[in-house]
Amino acid sequence: MCATLLMEAGSSPGASEEWAAAMEDIRDTVRACMQCGTCTASCPNAHAMDLTPRSMWRMLLMSDVDPSMTDEVLASHTFWMCSACYNCTLRCPRGLELTKAVYGLKRLARALGAPGAVRRGTFYDSFTRNVRSYGRVQEMALMMRYFLARRDPTLPFKFTPMGLKMLAKGKLHTPSSEHKGRLDALFDKVAEIEGRTEERS
Amino acid sequence: MRYAYYPGCSLTESAKEFDVSTRKVMECLGATLEEVPDWTCCGASAVESVSRLLAFALPARNLALAQQDGEDVDMLVPCSACYLNLRRVQEETAHDRDLAADIEEVLDADGLSYNGTVRVRHLLDVLKADFGPSQIAEHVVRPLEGLTVAPYYGCQILRPYRVFDDPETPTSMEPLLKAAGAEIFDWSAGNVCCGASLMATEKEVALVSVARILEAARGADVIATVCPLCQMNLEAYQSEAIRQTGRGKPVTVLYLPQLLGLAMGFTPQDMLLDKGMSMQAVTRNKISHVLNTPRQAAEATV
Numbered sequence: 001m002c003a004t005l006l007m008e009a010g011s012s013p014g015a016s017e018e019w020a021a022a023m024e025d026i027r028d029t030v031r032a033c034m035q036c037g038t039c040t041a042s043c044p045n046a047h048a049m050d051l052t053p054r055s056m057w058r059m060l061l062m063s064d065v066d067p068s069m070t071d072e073v074l075a076s077h078t079f080w081m082c083s084a085c086y087n088c089t090l091r092c093p094r095g096l097e098l099t100k101a102v103y104g105l106k107r108l109a110r111a112l113g114a115p116g117a118v119r120r121g122t123f124y125d126s127f128t129r130n131v132r133s134y135g136r137v138q139e140m141a142l143m144m145r146y147f148l149a150r151r152d153p154t155l156p157f158k159f160t161p162m163g164l165k166m167l168a169k170g171k172l173h174t175p176s177s178e179h180k181g182r183l184d185a186l187f188d189k190v191a192e193i194e195g196r197t198e199e200r201s
Numbered sequence: 202m203r204y205a206y207y208p209g210c211s212l213t214e215s216a217k218e219f220d221v222s223t224r225k226v227m228e229c230l231g232a233t234l235e236e237v238p239d240w241t242c243c244g245a246s247a248v249e250s251v252s253r254l255l256a257f258a259l260p261a262r263n264l265a266l267a268q269q270d271g272e273d274v275d276m277l278v279p280c281s282a283c284y285l286n287l288r289r290v291q292e293e294t295a296h297d298r299d300l301a302a303d304i305e306e307v308l309d310a311d312g313l314s315y316n317g318t319v320r321v322r323h324l325l326d327v328l329k330a331d332f333g334p335s336q337i338a339e340h341v342v343r344p345l346e347g348l349t350v351a352p353y354y355g356c357q358i359l360r361p362y363r364v365f366d367d368p369e370t371p372t373s374m375e376p377l378l379k380a381a382g383a384e385i386f387d388w389s390a391g392n393v394c395c396g397a398s399l400m401a402t403e404k405e406v407a408l409v410s411v412a413r414i415l416e417a418a419r420g421a422d423v424i425a426t427v428c429p430l431c432q433m434n435l436e437a438y439q440s441e442a443i444r445q446t447g448r449g450k451p452v453t454v455l456y457l458p459q460l461l462g463l464a465m466g467f468t469p470q471d472m473l474l475d476k477g478m479s480m481q482a483v484t485r486n487k488i489s490h491v492l493n494t495p496r497q498a499a500e501a502t503v
Contacts, residue, residue, distance in 0.1 A: 044393065044394040044396075044410055044413075045394075045399070045406055045410070047409070048403070048405075048406040048409075080402070080403070081399070081403060081406060083246075083356075083394050083396055083397040083398070083399045083407070083410070084246045084356070084357070084397060084398075085356040085357075085360065085394035085397070086356055086357070086360035086361040087356075087360065087394070089360065089361040090359075090360045090361055090368055097361075099361065103249045103250060103253065104253075106250040107250060107251065107252070107253070110250075110251075120402060120403075121250065121251075123247065123398070123401045123402045124247045124248070124250035124251050124402075125251060127245065127247035127248065128247065128248050128251045128252075128255070131241075131242045131244065131248065131259070135241045135242065136210045136213065136240075136241060136242050137210035137211075137214070137242050137245070138214070139210075139211075139214045139215055146401065158404060161440075161441065162437045162438060162441075165437055165478050166215060166437065166478075169475075169476050169477075169478060170476070171214070171215045171217075171476070173214060179239075179241060182239070182241055183241055183242075183259075183262075185310045185311050186258055186259070186262060186307055186308075186310065186311050187255070188310070189258075189306065189307045189310035189311075190252060190254050190255045190258055190307055193254060193303055193306060193307065194252065194254060
């Protein structure tokens with residue numbers, strides 16, 4: 001029962017410690033939570049979540065006692081439903097940076113291969129790759145890459161009506177290569193620094 | 202007034218009309234916009250799901266570029282997501298030394314450095330604080346009479362940082378729209394989330410958010426936006442949102458500077474109104490009526 005994602009994490013030595021530290025950061029962010037539920041009440045997407053934000057914070061803090069709770073949180077789709085509106089962060093009476101914690105959970109779930117994380121995180125990956133490739137986001141190339149990466153043949157059809165509207169308004173463009181490669185040095189350096197942090201821990 | 206202008210990716214792609222109307226309105230008000238040379242993507246709200254450092258380094262690069270223009274730079278940003286990302290670098294590096302050091306190291310690899318002197322300003326903040334309703338009124342030649350406008354602020358210009366408006370009951374757009382002769386639609390959905398990038402990842406959930414706003418906007422002629430993603434979600438997906446939820450009804454969604462520009466005498470072509478995906482007949486008629494009303498002499502209103 002306690003064979004947690006965190007304990008199994010990583011193929012290289014040190015990687016599991018790295019992610020355990022990331023989880024500790026998230027727990028530190030919500031440590032002072034007093035379970036008032038203002039976050040849940042303020043969340044525009046709470047209706048689509050399996051765990052409420054309030055109970056998610058509680059479970060993260062309780063994972064000291066029951067480590068399986070970490071897995072349960074990472075397997076939930078609660079944090080994937082965040083649209084970064086920052087209502088919870090603004091209103092939290094303890095001043096906790098809850099949106100930041102949610103982003104941390106998204107990164108952790110992807111890194112640990114939590115259930116559904118690959119599919120739910122695909123857009124963010126496609127977006128980031130698009131930024132690296134083109135320097136400026138090229139919307140049409142982004143959506144094409146996203147559709148391919150999701151490997152869901154029905155997905156493009158969900159966006160067809162919108163795509164046709166945009167086409168009619170001259171809003172679809174072939175990608176511009178004008179800023180291609182401009183961000184390579186920056187991306188490489190970020191990866192290097194993040195790799196170093198991993199080695200330290 | 203001079204501003205370093207950061208349009209952001211959307212304004213060069215699907216939100217061209219936001220870029221064009223912003224530039225024209227600012228120019229009409231006497232501002233000079235100088236586009237940040239060689240700017241790149243700010244990371245939007247997506248990159249932080251991949252890397253936190255990258256989500257700071259991407260906007261920081263643009264601040265470093267703008268800073269090369271001098272010590273006292275105001276950066277004008279029309280997109281809410283770009284605004285928050287850029288602003289966040291300014292806010293967080295002021296107290297997080299480790300983060301600031303990491304950013305500095307990343308920028309150094311690109312031959313750049315960031316010293317925190319650039320002030321990140323959203324378009325709405327600039328219109329409200331640097332110009333204000335009186336200067337806008339001075340340039341109005343065609344008041345938007347008979348047009349009821351619902352000011353829609355979205356999220357990221359209001360939260361998490363309280364900068365130029367009350368995040369719970371924002372009002373900054375109202376005096377500007379009144380100065381343009383529009384009537385303000387009284388509603389409380391102006392700061393309710395549109396779903397943002399959930400539209401790409403969890404569409405059915407985002408459509409509920411869009412419908413919630415459309416439902417609240419019943420009775421308004423126009424929803425005025427100040428963010429390309431809010432605009433996209435509210436106009437391109439409105440028919441789907443209404444169909445899925447059975448709530449709301451179709452409504453015209455326009456960018457704030459498009460409305461101000463019309464009142465300032467720019468033509469619908471100047472403001473790229475034809476790029477809109479949500480123009481309703483009733484609103485088109487009201488706008489035509491405004492356009493056909495004889496112009497006021499701008500001097501007379503000064």
